[in-house]
Amino acid sequence: MNNIPRLTKESVKENKRFTSLIVLAIAIIAILFSVFVKVSRDAEYSKALKELQSSSVSSSTSVNSSGESKIESLLRMSKAITNVSNDISNLQIEAKIGFSDSDTGLKIDQTL
C-alpha cells in the first residue's frame, strides 16, 4: 500500500496539461486531415473538369462554314428558340383576348 504514488497538486496539474496537449494534437491532426481531403478532392475535381472540358471542346470546336463552332451554333439556336417561345406566348395571349372595343372603347353618348 505504501508503494502507491500519492496524488499531489503538482501531478494533477501535470495530468491536466498532458490531456490538453493530447486534445490539441488530435484537433490539429483532424484539421490537417480535413484540409488534406479538401485539397485532394479539389485537385481531382479540377483534373476531371479539365478532362471534361478538353473532350467537350474537341468535339465542339469543329467550325461550320460561317466560322462558328457547334456549341456556338447551339447557343445561338437556343437563344432564337427562347425568342420564338416568347413571341408564341404573346401570340397565344393576343388570340385569346381577341379584339374588343366594348370594354375599352370610347363611348360617345349624345351629350350635347
Added chain:
Amino acid sequence: MNVKVKYILPLAIVIFFISVVGVNAQMENLRADYDSKLATYDQAKTDYLKLKNLSSTDSQRVEGARKVLVTSLDSVNAYMNMFKSKLDSIKPAEGEGSIGNLSDKYIQLTGLDRKIQDAKSLDDLKKCLTDTKTFWQEVVDSCKYVQSRYMLFQTNEAYLKLNQVATELDSFVDSEELKNAKNSLTSSNTEFTNYYSQMLKKSQSDMNSSYADLQSNVTKYSKVLGDTEASLAKVIQKASE
C-alpha cells in the same frame, strides 16, 4: 456542360428578358395613357352634363361641349397609338404599299380637332359630335384590321424562325424527336401559308367580319408552334449536354 453554356446562356436569357420587359413596358405605357385619357374624357362628359343642368350661359355650354369633344379625340388618339406600335412592328406583304389606313386616321384626327376648335355654336359642335362618332367607328375598324394583320404576321414569323432552327439543327442532330418535330412543322406551315395568302387577299371589311374565324385559326396554329418549339428546345438541350 461547357463553360460557355454555363455562363453565356444564362447571360443571354437575362438580356433577352430585359428586352422583353422593355417592350412590354412600352405597351403598358400606351395602355395606361389610353386609360388616363379615357378617364379624363369621362370626367369632362360628367362636368358638361352638370353644367347643362345648372342652366349656365350658352357660351359656357359651348366651351364645356368643346372640352368634351377635344378630350374624346385625345382618347381616340391614345387608342390609335396602341395599334400604331403594332402596325410599325409588321411588314407589308409583297406588292403591298402600306397596311390598312390607320396612318391616314391621324391626318383625319387633326382635321377633326381643328373643326372642333373652330366651332362657334352648339349646333356646330353637334355636327362635330356626329363626325367624331363616325370617325371613332372608322378607327375601331382600322385597328381591328391592324390587330388581324399583326396576329397573322407574328404567326408567319414564328413559322419562319422555327423552320430556320429546325433546318439548321438537322445538320447537327439525327434524332426521331427532331424528325417528328420537323414533319409536324412542315405540314402545319403549308396549311398556314395557304390560309395566310387567302387572308392577305381580303379587304379590311372582309377580314374584320371573319375576325372570330381568324382568332380560332391563330389559336390552332400557335398551339402547333408552341409544341414544336418545346420539342426543338429539348433537342437543343440534349445536343448541348
